[in-house]
Amino acid sequence: xxxxxxxxxxxxxxxxxxxxxxxxxxxxxxxxxxxxxxxxxxxxxxxxxxxxxxxxxxxxxxxxxxxxxxxxxxxxxxxxxxxxxxxxxxxxxxxxxxxxxxxxxxxxxxxxxxxxxxxxxxxxxxxxxxxxxxxxxxxxxxxxxxxxxxxxxxxxxxxxxxxxxxxxxxxxxxxxxxxxxxxxxxxxxxxxxxxxxxxxxxxxxxxxxxxxxxxxxxxxxxxxxxxxxxxxxxxxxxxxxxxxxxxxxxxxxxxxxxxxxxxxxxxxxxxxxxxxxxxxxxxxxxxxxxxxxxxxxxxxxxxxxxxxxxxxxxxxxxxxxxxxxxxxxxxxxxxx
Numbered sequence: 001x002x003x004x005x006x007x008x009x010x011x012x013x014x015x016x017x018x019x020x021x022x023x024x025x026x027x028x029x030x031x032x033x034x035x036x037x038x039x040x041x042x043x044x045x046x047x048x049x050x051x052x053x054x055x056x057x058x059x060x061x062x063x064x065x066x067x068x069x070x071x072x073x074x075x076x077x078x079x080x081x082x083x084x085x086x087x088x089x090x091x092x093x094x095x096x097x098x099x100x101x102x103x104x105x106x107x108x109x110x111x112x113x114x115x116x117x118x119x120x121x122x123x124x125x126x127x128x129x130x131x132x133x134x135x136x137x138x139x140x141x142x143x144x145x146x147x148x149x150x151x152x153x154x155x156x157x158x159x160x161x162x163x164x165x166x167x168x169x170x171x172x173x174x175x176x177x178x179x180x181x182x183x184x185x186x187x188x189x190x191x192x193x194x195x196x197x198x199x200x201x202x203x204x205x206x207x208x209x210x211x212x213x214x215x216x217x218x219x220x221x222x223x224x225x226x227x228x229x230x231x232x233x234x235x236x237x238x239x240x241x242x243x244x245x246x247x248x249x250x251x252x253x254x255x256x257x258x259x260x261x262x263x264x265x266x267x268x269x270x271x272x273x274x275x276x277x278x279x280x281x282x283x284x285x286x287x288x289x290x291x292x293x294x295x296x297x298x299x300x301x302x303x304x305x306x307x308x309x310x311x312x313x314x315x316x317x318x319x320x321x322x323x324x325x326x327x328x329x330x331x332x333x334x335x336x
Contacts, residue, residue: 048300052226056301059219060308066212068092068312070134070205075127077201079194080119088316090114096313099306122190126181130197131205136265137168138209139258146217146255147284150248154287158259161266172206174199216261217254223300224253224285228293256284257301278302 068091072082082090090113097105107128114124140162147155155162170176178196185192244252264277278298285294 048226052222056219056222056304059215063212063215064312066208069208071131073205074130078123085319092313092316133168139262140165142213143255143259146251150252213258216257220257221250221253
């Protein structure tokens with residue numbers, strides 16, 4: 001007779017079904033992004049070498065890990081340090097929700113998965129919403145510096161976006177952030193955060209965010225130089241008869257990706273900024289690449305990032321499951 005176990009069993013089944021539905025929706029919308037522009041994507045990848053595809057995927061995974069470490073640093077500073085495997089699972093699986101229209105699916109998923117690991121929902125939400133301004137602010141700063149240094153004047157059409165930098169700079173001021181978080185939690189009737197955000201935590205998160213932008217730039221550079229090698233020879237609009245050095249190409253791509261990501265993330269009504277980021281990237285690349293190659297670069301970048309998201313989520317979920325199984329085996333061994 002096990003009546004008490006029935007409710008727990010039903011709850012477990014409901015949670016599993018909810019996760020499957022979440023994954024199905026995320027994968028479905030991600031597939032829709034690919035299918036609707038399949039011909040252009042196929043043509044773009046047909047012109048890429050396997051070396052460039054592999055390099056862009058590896059650097060995208062590194063960039064996604066930088067984003068995860070940014071979020072994990074903020075969460076730890078707020079009082080919930082998660083082991084690397086567990087934190088990766090919560091972040092990467094939750095991030096698949098960005099492919100579902102709407103802006104709240106990732107945070108909802110992270111809140112629910114984090115709660116199972118003992119992280120209060122309010123703390124998960126705070127870490128999520130703090131990660132966005134840290135990435136957005138650092139991305140705009142990186143874009144402004146690298147694009148101005150490699151192609152002066154290229155950021156002028158986007159000056160309106162850089163007006164957000166002083167506002168976003170408040171995300172790097174723990175005293176201001178803690179006051180805003182406290183006010184928001186009081187208005188929602190929630191308990192205040194047990195630990196305030198510290199400057200060390202913010203700087204750690206900022207360091208990981210900068211590493212992530214560097215990796216994203218290398219991902220884009222691998223695609224750009226393969227789809228249009230003229231970029232490195234000076235004949236595709238880049239300044240100087242001798243062309244750009246590899247460092248200049250990489251720096252420009254860091255800024256181009258960071259700016260297009262920031263412009264895309266400002267649009268919350270489409271999955272993962274789908275379409276918006278590509279349009280922005282084509283516009284940012286226009287002084288260097290012609291329309292056709294720029295479109296191919298943007299679409300190939302989108303697919304590599306989708307592949308990176310899926311790879312990170314799959315590997316993180318598998319690693320976390322193996323770690324949980326190992327702990328269970330160890331516990332059963334002690335019991336015996």
